[in-house]
Amino acid sequence: MDLLTRDNDSEFYDVVQWVVFGMMQAEESGIDSSNVAAMAANPSDPGMARLLGVGFDGGEAPDFSFGIPVEFMQNVISQVGNYGEVYDRHLVPLGLTREGSLNAQWTEGGLIYAPPFR
Numbered sequence: 454m455d456l457l458t459r460d461n462d463s464e465f466y467d468v469v470q471w472v473v474f475g476m477m478q479a480e481e482s483g484i485d486s487s488n489v490a491a492m493a494a495n496p497s498d499p500g501m502a503r504l505l506g507v508g509f510d511g512g513e514a515p516d517f518s519f520g521i522p523v524e525f526m527q528n529v530i531s532q533v534g535n536y537g538e539v540y541d542r543h544l545v546p547l548g549l550t551r552e553g554s555l556n557a558q559w560t561e562g563g564l565i566y567a568p569p570f571r
Contacts, residue, residue, distance in 0.1 A: 468519050475526040477567035478504055479535035481558055486534040493527050504570045526570075536565065 456473060458466045479485070482501055484492045489505070496502040502509035506523035514523050522528075533539055537558075540551060549556070557563025 464520070468521065471519070471570075472526070472529055473536070474567035475504055475529065475570060476534075476536040476539065477558075477565055478570050479526065479530050480537040480565075481560065481567070484530060484535060485538055486531055489527055489530040493524070500570065 456466070456469050458469055478500075479489075482492075482504065484501070484504070492501060493505040493507050496505060496507060496509055499509045502514075505527050506514055506525065508514045519525075534542070537551070540549075540556070545551075551557045551563065553562065555564045557565060559566040
């Protein structure tokens, strides 16, 4: 699978790309639609705080140059879930399982990896 956006709209492509990366990172960090609000209220590390657009340990929230609210990943995760939730909801019923496949997280032997959310 790959991301598709219209040509000559690099800003929109960047947003779409980082939404997908954020969903992958959320899954790796144990953040899902059922716990995103609690994780945002009390992030366990600076990376999680950046992903969820909140400050960490009294610090300021990150400032993204996307022109969208910094808490956009909280909205994405709460409304559609992390990468695994979306995959399980839409692709597993079609017979595309993740366990032992390249579609698993990199920590589980697959190729699903998101760069640091910065």
